[in-house]
Amino acid sequence: MKKIVLFTFIISTVVFPQDDLKEKEKALKASTDITFEANKELADNDFIDAEVNYRRAISKSNENTAAPYNLGNAYYNKESFSEAFGRFKEAGELTSEKPVKHKAFHNMGNVFMKNKEYAKAVEAYKEALRNDPSDEETRYNLALAKELLKKDKENQDK
Structure with a gap:
């Protein structure tokens, strides 16, 4: 038995x-x-x-990961930035593939830029570059976010 x-x-x-x-x-x-x-x-x-x-x-x-990422893009194009951010974040968390992580973090940075959250945009673009250091668009966006953050801080100090 x-x-x-x-x-x-x-x-x-x-x-x-x-x-x-x-x-x-x-x-x-x-x-x-x-x-x-x-x-x-x-x-x-x-x-x-x-x-x-x-x-x-x-x-x-x-x-x-394509479904949340594409839904994030759809929301972004409709200017529903908080919904877009959530879906980009979901796609980035679900994958271990660097190209998908890169695109997700790049787009999270774009959402932060739209919301004028420049410090968060800087961090998102840095994370995107960790997953694809060769992307010039992300590098440009990072530089722009840093510059806008600097100007924002200067305006707060006045």
């Missing part, structure tokens, strides 16, 4: 991780498909349906 229980336990530990992996792959595929649909809707200027589908994609899989 003990051998059967032990045997069943061994099989269950071997089978379940594979099932979990298949389910995660299936969820990622569904999420990616929904993101693709949302991208098309956004290209057709259908923000409402695109937003709904990006949110659906995000709920399907947390391994799809």
Whole structure:
């Protein structure tokens, strides 16, 4: 009797991780498909349906960093900067890929610039450059943020 229980336990530990992996792959595929649909809707200027589908994609899989990133871009273009920031932050936290982290932090810096939060923009651009030191646009934005921060401090001291 003990051998059967032990045997069943061994099989269950071997089978379940594979099932979990298949389910995660299936969820990622569904999420990616929904993101693709949302991208098309956004290209057709259908923000409402695109937003709904990006949110659906995000709920399907947390391994799809394109969905929160693209939703962040959509919000940014609608000037909903706090929502955009949250989605860029989510994309940056979900990924270990440097190019995605770079874009997410770069765009968080852009949100901070729009909100005139120059010190935070400086830090976001620095983090973006840690993930892609060769990006000249981020380097330029960092210099601009530093200059605006300096002017802001000078105006406060007057």
